[in-house]
Amino acid sequence: MKVLLVEDDPSVGSFIAGELSAAGYDCLLQDDGEQGLAAALEGNFDVLVVDRMLPGRDGLSIVQVLRESGDTTPVLVLSALGDVEDRVEGLHCGADDYLTKPFSMAELQARLEVLHRRASTSSDAPTRLQVADLEMDLLTQEVRRQQVSITLQPREYKLLEYLMRHAGQVVTRAMLLEHVWGYHFDPQTNVIDVHVSRLRQKIDRDFDTPLLTTVRGAGYRLGAD
Amino acid sequence: MRVLQVINSLTFRFILRYVIALVVSVFAVLSLLYTYLSYGYFTGLTDSINDELDTLQLVYRGQGINGLRQYVGDQISAPAGASFSYLLTSPEGDKLGGDLPSTPRYREFTEGWLAFQESLLHRGETSDVDFIARSRRLDTGLNALVAYNFAAVSESGAVVFGTLLWAMIATLILGIIGGFFAASFAMQRLEDFSQRLSRIVRENPAERMPMKGEEGYLREMSLVTNRMLDQMSQLMQGIKLVSDNIAHDLRTPLTRIRNHLNQLRDGLEPERQEAVDRVIEDCDDLLATFNALLRISTLESGSRSAPETRVDLGGLLADVVELYEPLAIDKGVELNLDVAGEHSVRGDNDLLFQLFANLVDNAIKYTPAGGVIAVRVGAGEVAAGHRIVVADNGPGIPVTDRKNVFRRFYRLEASRGKEPGHGLGLSLVMAIAHYHRGTVQLASNRPGLKVIVELP
Numbered sequence: 001m002k003v004l005l006v007e008d009d010p011s012v013g014s015f016i017a018g019e020l021s022a023a024g025y026d027c028l029l030q031d032d033g034e035q036g037l038a039a040a041l042e043g044n045f046d047v048l049v050v051d052r053m054l055p056g057r058d059g060l061s062i063v064q065v066l067r068e069s070g071d072t073t074p075v076l077v078l079s080a081l082g083d084v085e086d087r088v089e090g091l092h093c094g095a096d097d098y099l100t101k102p103f104s105m106a107e108l109q110a111r112l113e114v115l116h117r118r119a120s121t122s123s124d125a126p127t128r129l130q131v132a133d134l135e136m137d138l139l140t141q142e143v144r145r146q147q148v149s150i151t152l153q154p155r156e157y158k159l160l161e162y163l164m165r166h167a168g169q170v171v172t173r174a175m176l177l178e179h180v181w182g183y184h185f186d187p188q189t190n191v192i193d194v195h196v197s198r199l200r201q202k203i204d205r206d207f208d209t210p211l212l213t214t215v216r217g218a219g220y221r222l223g224a225d
Numbered sequence: 226m227r228v229l230q231v232i233n234s235l236t237f238r239f240i241l242r243y244v245i246a247l248v249v250s251v252f253a254v255l256s257l258l259y260t261y262l263s264y265g266y267f268t269g270l271t272d273s274i275n276d277e278l279d280t281l282q283l284v285y286r287g288q289g290i291n292g293l294r295q296y297v298g299d300q301i302s303a304p305a306g307a308s309f310s311y312l313l314t315s316p317e318g319d320k321l322g323g324d325l326p327s328t329p330r331y332r333e334f335t336e337g338w339l340a341f342q343e344s345l346l347h348r349g350e351t352s353d354v355d356f357i358a359r360s361r362r363l364d365t366g367l368n369a370l371v372a373y374n375f376a377a378v379s380e381s382g383a384v385v386f387g388t389l390l391w392a393m394i395a396t397l398i399l400g401i402i403g404g405f406f407a408a409s410f411a412m413q414r415l416e417d418f419s420q421r422l423s424r425i426v427r428e429n430p431a432e433r434m435p436m437k438g439e440e441g442y443l444r445e446m447s448l449v450t451n452r453m454l455d456q457m458s459q460l461m462q463g464i465k466l467v468s469d470n471i472a473h474d475l476r477t478p479l480t481r482i483r484n485h486l487n488q489l490r491d492g493l494e495p496e497r498q499e500a501v502d503r504v505i506e507d508c509d510d511l512l513a514t515f516n517a518l519l520r521i522s523t524l525e526s527g528s529r530s531a532p533e534t535r536v537d538l539g540g541l542l543a544d545v546v547e548l549y550e551p552l553a554i555d556k557g558v559e560l561n562l563d564v565a566g567e568h569s570v571r572g573d574n575d576l577l578f579q580l581f582a583n584l585v586d587n588a589i590k591y592t593p594a595g596g597v598i599a600v601r602v603g604a605g606e607v608a609a610g611h612r613i614v615v616a617d618n619g620p621g622i623p624v625t626d627r628k629n630v631f632r633r634f635y636r637l638e639a640s641r642g643k644e645p646g647h648g649l650g651l652s653l654v655m656a657i658a659h660y661h662r663g664t665v666q667l668a669s670n671r672p673g674l675k676v677i678v679e680l681p
Binding site: 011015018019022023101102103104105155181182183184185186187188189190191194195198216217 | 474476477480481483484487502505506509512513515516517519520523544547548549551552555574575576578579582583586587590650
């Protein structure tokens with residue numbers, strides 16, 4: 001995967017670039033807004049990681065220019081903590097995800113994978129989701145596994161829906177909190193694990209092959225890799 | 226209110242004390258002077274009365290009673306010598322001559338001095354006049370009394386005394402008024418000073434006290450304050466830089482170690498993978514701690530303005546409770562939410578969620594099975610703000626530790642090693658509350674802990 005990273009803080013920038021390269025990504029680092037934009041327009045990247053505050057041109061305006069020129073490369077915006085407007089504004093400007101500093105590399109990697117996958121799959125809205133023998137009807141909100149109907153609480157349903165939409169991908173706890181509960185925060189304890197294990201009981205307990213697995217140090221994955 | 230403030234001010238009290246001391250000392254000096262002058266005057270007076278008695282004696286010896294009468298009559302009628310009055314009486318008490326009535330009622334002083342008041346015909350009017358007098362028994366038993374009328378002197382004395390008294394009162398009143406204005410002025414300047422200072426502390430730590438136009442002690446104070454603020458910001462920056470650098474510089478190698486371990490793990494046989502997994506977990510805990518530390522330090526750096534978006538507290542707390550309910554149920558703890566009325570605050574949705582999530586998380590962690598946790602909003606009126614209470618009936622926090630628990634990495638002895646956590650949860654709570662211009666207080670729930678969060 002080709003990643004363009006635009007980050008002006010040299011220590012943060014080289015750290016992320018180094019980690020991404022070590023993880024097998026092809027990463028280019030730019031430390032200036034204008035150069036970043038030029039590189040983004042010119043190069044053929046799979047995902048862009050852009051810091052919000054940059055010298056030359058700020059991160060959001062890079063996204064804006066890209067979108068106006070018809071470029072749909074997924075963009076993840078990095079922002080400092082406490083900039084509330086950033087998230088709303090960033091997503092409004094055409095950014096696809098946002099991450100507050102500081103973050104863990106596992107978190108960033110998981111999000112990049114999701115963005116990359118989303119960009120390469122078709123964007124038409126499905127009415128059914130299926131992972132192995134687990135099915136979800138988005139219209140009737142019915143969940144079945146091996147034709148056995150499973151009753152879920154509303155939150156469990158949303159949780160499963162998110163996992164099924166990202167089947168085969170690593171989904172971090174922060175991503176679940178953000179998309180299922182709508183909050184971006186850092187839980188002190190295993191609060192998400194409790195919800196996931198409740199869901200797991202319902203979809204996996206009575207069946208032979210477990211679908212929902214824990215990915216150590218990162219999060220969860222539904223279905224095969 | 227303002228008047229009371231000025232009166233209570235140091236400057237006013239100082240000036241008032243000064244004026245009173247001045248008035249008292251001036252009064253004392255003038256009284257001494259007055260005493261000295263009156264003493265001199267009355268000494269001269271008594272001398273002249275004694276002399277006059279001597280003269281009477283001489284006249285009586287030389288010319289007898291008739292000569293004496295003649296002399297007294299001359300003295301009384303002499304236009305220039307009207308100051309003495311006389312009374313001559315026989316040993317039996319009959320009046321023999323002089324211009325005083327025969328039996329004046331007098332007071333007697335030491336050494337035979339007498340004082341009395343007598344009505345005198347003066348320029349066609351009678352008036353009470355003070356006399357000082359002395360009587361002497363002349364050779365044959367004849368009594369002579371010479372009196373001096375000091376009305377004029379005592380009148381001018383009274384005038385002088387009255388003037389002085391009024392001057393004192395005027396000094397006192399003018400001093401108080403002057404003191405009031407001086408104190409009011411000084412206080413105004415001090416108030417400006419303290420307001421500006423508190424604005425610097427509260428809003429913009431980079432601002433400094435203005436030096437232009439100030440003079441005297443206020444300029445001196447501004448100078449020292451600015452120097453102090455400089456030192457403080459240097460220290461703060463130093464600390465922040467050091468902690469940021471430590472967190473950041475350690476994060477890089479730690480992530481590398483973690484990734485190496487991950488690669489190593491895949492090549493190991495399953496029995497040994499577990500040990501590596503535990504090390505990886507420890508690495509993740511450390512990384513989470515660094516991240517939390519960096520978050521707190523970003524929030525505390527105070528460079529950001531307060532958030533502007535409106536957040537519905539009731540909905541947010543309902544979400545927190547909904548998220549934590551399964552955890553509470555697993556632990557056998559009851560988690561209740563009670564929201565009275567609408568509560569909309571200016572803030573950051575995610576940060577506020579973090580704040581209350583940390584509090585509820587802590588409460589669940591420290592409340593034993595069978596306990597109750599209550600999250601309440603709207604209980605108790607807060608001036609122009611919202612009060613959120615998270616109360617549990619767990620072991621609580623001893624009073625002596627309540628301030629410390631907000632410190633980074635501080636953990637109660639009792640929970641150290643027993644409960645998971647990095648000791649930054651409440652520091653983050655405090656940082657978020659401060660970021661929202663709010664406060665966090667700990668109180669006893671009798672038994673248990675009550676955390677009171679107030680948001681503007």
